[in-house]
Amino acid sequence: MMSERIKKEMQASHGKRVPAYVWVTLGVTLLTLLLHAIGMSVDLVNVALVYLFPVLVSAVYWGMGPAVYAASFSVIMFDFFFVPPYLSFTVEDLRYLISFVVYLAVAILTASLAGRLRQQLEMVKAREATTNSLYALSRQMTAITDLNTLQVNIATQVSLTLGKPAAVYLPDGQGDLLVTSSSSPVSEGEKDNWGDGESEIAIAKWVYHHGQIAGKGSSTLRESPGLYVPLRTEEQIHGVLAVSMEAGEVHEQQEQLLLLEACGGLAAGAIARVKLAEEARLAQITAESERIRTALLDSVSHELRTPLTAIIGSATGLLENDTLFTPEDRRELTGNIRDGALRMNRLVTNLLGMVRLESGMLQLNRKWCDVGDIISVVLTQVREFSPHHNIQVELPDDPAFIYGDEVLLEQVLVNIVSNAIKYSPDESQIIITVTSNKSPSQLTIQVDDQGVGIPEAERIRIFDKFYRSESTRHVTGTGLGLAICKGIVEVHGGTIVAEPNPGGGTRMRIELPMEAHGSRFPYSEQGEVEE
Amino acid sequence: MNAPLGARILVIDDEPQIRKLLKVTLQAHQFELHECGEGAEGVIQASIVHPDLIILDLGLPGMSGMEVLRRIREWSQVPIIVLTAKDQEGDKIAALDGGADDYVTKPFGMGELVARIRVALRHVAKTTDEPILRFGSLTIDLAQRQVELEGTLVKLTPTEYEMLKVLASNAGKIITQRQLLQQVWGGHHHESDSHYLRVYVGHLRKKLNEDPTKPRFIQTEPGIGYRFLLPAE
Numbered sequence: 001m002m003s004e005r006i007k008k009e010m011q012a013s014h015g016k017r018v019p020a021y022v023w024v025t026l027g028v029t030l031l032t033l034l035l036h037a038i039g040m041s042v043d044l045v046n047v048a049l050v051y052l053f054p055v056l057v058s059a060v061y062w063g064m065g066p067a068v069y070a071a072s073f074s075v076i077m078f079d080f081f082f083v084p085p086y087l088s089f090t091v092e093d094l095r096y097l098i099s100f101v102v103y104l105a106v107a108i109l110t111a112s113l114a115g116r117l118r119q120q121l122e123m124v125k126a127r128e129a130t131t132n133s134l135y136a137l138s139r140q141m142t143a144i145t146d147l148n149t150l151q152v153n154i155a156t157q158v159s160l161t162l163g164k165p166a167a168v169y170l171p172d173g174q175g176d177l178l179v180t181s182s183s184s185p186v187s188e189g190e191k192d193n194w195g196d197g198e199s200e201i202a203i204a205k206w207v208y209h210h211g212q213i214a215g216k217g218s219s220t221l222r223e224s225p226g227l228y229v230p231l232r233t234e235e236q237i238h239g240v241l242a243v244s245m246e247a248g249e250v251h252e253q254q255e256q257l258l259l260l261e262a263c264g265g266l267a268a269g270a271i272a273r274v275k276l277a278e279e280a281r282l283a284q285i286t287a288e289s290e291r292i293r294t295a296l297l298d299s300v301s302h303e304l305r306t307p308l309t310a311i312i313g314s315a316t317g318l319l320e321n322d323t324l325f326t327p328e329d330r331r332e333l334t335g336n337i338r339d340g341a342l343r344m345n346r347l348v349t350n351l352l353g354m355v356r357l358e359s360g361m362l363q364l365n366r367k368w369c370d371v372g373d374i375i376s377v378v379l380t381q382v383r384e385f386s387p388h389h390n391i392q393v394e395l396p397d398d399p400a401f402i403y404g405d406e407v408l409l410e411q412v413l414v415n416i417v418s419n420a421i422k423y424s425p426d427e428s429q430i431i432i433t434v435t436s437n438k439s440p441s442q443l444t445i446q447v448d449d450q451g452v453g454i455p456e457a458e459r460i461r462i463f464d465k466f467y468r469s470e471s472t473r474h475v476t477g478t479g480l481g482l483a484i485c486k487g488i489v490e491v492h493g494g495t496i497v498a499e500p501n502p503g504g505g506t507r508m509r510i511e512l513p514m515e516a517h518g519s520r521f522p523y524s525e526q527g528e529v530e531e
Numbered sequence: 532m533n534a535p536l537g538a539r540i541l542v543i544d545d546e547p548q549i550r551k552l553l554k555v556t557l558q559a560h561q562f563e564l565h566e567c568g569e570g571a572e573g574v575i576q577a578s579i580v581h582p583d584l585i586i587l588d589l590g591l592p593g594m595s596g597m598e599v600l601r602r603i604r605e606w607s608q609v610p611i612i613v614l615t616a617k618d619q620e621g622d623k624i625a626a627l628d629g630g631a632d633d634y635v636t637k638p639f640g641m642g643e644l645v646a647r648i649r650v651a652l653r654h655v656a657k658t659t660d661e662p663i664l665r666f667g668s669l670t671i672d673l674a675q676r677q678v679e680l681e682g683t684l685v686k687l688t689p690t691e692y693e694m695l696k697v698l699a700s701n702a703g704k705i706i707t708q709r710q711l712l713q714q715v716w717g718g719h720h721h722e723s724d725s726h727y728l729r730v731y732v733g734h735l736r737k738k739l740n741e742d743p744t745k746p747r748f749i750q751t752e753p754g755i756g757y758r759f760l761l762p763a764e
Binding site: 380 | 725732745754
């Protein structure tokens, strides 16, 4: 791209220098012939002026050398063809010699001015190209947030900018320097992945530890074919950027050194930025897990201690003051013990479920299961602790089968139906509706209650671990049940959402894909005859 | 047909607290209790004490509960109720398929345990040649291969009948899917055929006028199998 153009231009200006002399020779010769043909040979002043033309042209287009050559050649031609005696280098009038010298001086001065102008132009162009490529590089790098992509990008961009293979070395976890990224060879004939060699890594390590530039064009290790720049920000050295240098002119190397240093600065800044972002992200995660841990501890200690207090208090009461209590009191106290223990059991079950989900230990034991069956099991479980709710079930006419883990799906429904019971008044109605869709083949289970409902702002958050709505703090719970439900439903490839129930209260809607296994339930009548 | 009074129960559990709990409550229910806290000793005790029923904890140190079960089953058909911590359907199934008669999950309610013990003990006492099984309004005539519900004949296919027979003759006991497959389809079944079970159970329930959400006869034990419910006593 940009760099290739510079390279070509450089090569071109270098290569054209020889034809330039030919062009000058040709041009001056033609001019001489033309002047002769026109017959201006008598008007020497005009001829001399006309001869300045090729000098200027060469100065502007080809620079100093060709211009001086043009001037000298013109003087010779002028002398040979136009200054009497013609066709000889001898000069009739010695004053002509002064004219020649002045002419030459004027020509060379003009040429040098034009040449310098041209050089400045070239320099400006080169600088612009450098600036452009640095700008492109920096723009590329600010957009990247991932360290790996960044490394690859640095190597590729630097390699493109300089037109040479480049490599990036970064320290690994133990502080050992490794080639983390090297650009593919720019032109053919270069060996693959420059920078992998032992000597290259050794130099890179030296540069990394000393924080100094080394390699060709620098003051250290001049003999090395590569140039190594430490990626340094104010506080630390992040790594090393290296470029393979071919033999070139000294001033060119100097320019490339500067360019490489600039690239190195950019790359170091980008790496530092990405690293800081990473650290910030880690810190955030740590803070978050810290928060969850605190929440867990608070919640667990509260949730475990409350029933434990009830159990210990009731039990010691019974043990120590046995004679004080009437049979009814004793019944109440033992009932207290049982309820406390049951509550603890629920908490432990939920905590274990959460741990299993979080640790990835949860493995689905998928089988075809009858949703009606699952619901019946859920209802038997739920009825034990809630005889006062009217639970209705609406099942589709065809039995609905789903390919999933029966026990886990049952747990989901137990949690949701228990919630519906917990957050709605006694004697209210809870409706479980199961519908199955052919396409997209999915099963929807809705649990509607007529309870307190969930404020819109909390409808997503209730599925977070340990989240308890402010409005329902008085109801015991850990805020784990729905998080587990969500986890299980998602493992099955489904979704769970909380919606307002059109009849007041909450509607929990679970949608599960029915063809998670790629096939429908192999349901077939067996064609048996009834006896 | 009540369980024999004073039936001898051997408890194999490593937790002294659980043993104490079982001892106090089961003795209160007129059972004779023997206990031991270790698997290998449990196997020996089982042969010395000749218990009428064994309560076996699966999570034993040393010799595992499964191993104890296997060793006892080598020579004895004594009913064994497995005590297990929940969430391990695989273990429960393995224990049931390995010859256990029932399982009770920890933590358990004492009422439930006693009911299970009664069912298991009754199964031993019951002579299997009784030709007619009666469960409230449901009558199964094993000699005639006829099923009557509330006085009317229920038409069943041969497979449905076989399933009902297997479940009903093990009433109160849990039957794993594998056991059911084996007993109804014989040795030709495949574990993945278990979905047929669900279809047949579905049909059976429909024909027995059962609301699947309020099982009257066939109760699903999630992940494990089915249990034919005994009518409320």
